Amino acid sequence: MSIDIICMICHVFLMPRASRVTSGLPPQSKRALVSLGKDIAVARKRRKISQQLMAERMFVSVQTVQRLESGDPTVGIAVLASALFVLGFTKRLAGLAAPESDQVGMREHLARLPKKTHSGSSKDMDF
Numbered sequence: 001m002s003i004d005i006i007c008m009i010c011h012v013f014l015m016p017r018a019s020r021v022t023s024g025l026p027p028q029s030k031r032a033l034v035s036l037g038k039d040i041a042v043a044r045k046r047r048k049i050s051q052q053l054m055a056e057r058m059f060v061s062v063q064t065v066q067r068l069e070s071g072d073p074t075v076g077i078a079v080l081a082s083a084l085f086v087l088g089f090t091k092r093l094a095g096l097a098a099p100e101s102d103q104v105g106m107r108e109h110l111a112r113l114p115k116k117t118h119s120g121s122s123k124d125m126d127f
Contacts, residue, residue, distance in 0.1 A: 025073055029073075030073065034071030035071070036071065037068055038071070040069055040083055040084075040087065043089070044087065049086075058079065058082040058086055059082070065083070068080065080093075081093060
């Protein structure tokens with residue numbers, strides 16, 4: 001087997017998980033990640049924190065901070081959580097998908113509730 005065929009097989013069958021996930025990422029999600037990265041960069045700059053200091057506080061490399069701030073979808077959620085902690089946004093992360101703010105989920109739940117309830121006979125109500 002030639003080296004080219006081996007490389008092709010490795011690329012097809014051993015493709016990193018992140019590549020498969022990001023290739024199917026909806027455009028809206030990609031734009032949201034880029035926006036989030038820019039917002040993190042703005043928050044960092046407003047606090048006069050350099051990328052080097054941010055990386056040290058997060059225990060990551062400067063390149064990882066740069067990838068986060070550019071909206072790279074392969075950056076792990078732990079890196080995001082660490083950045084938000086350094087910037088003081090941990091509560092916002094905790095409430096990101098809070099059930100009380102999930103209006104679509106609440107509507108779906110309410111739609112599945114029974115429309116009528118059956119009350120028991122008066123015998124059942126005797127205590």
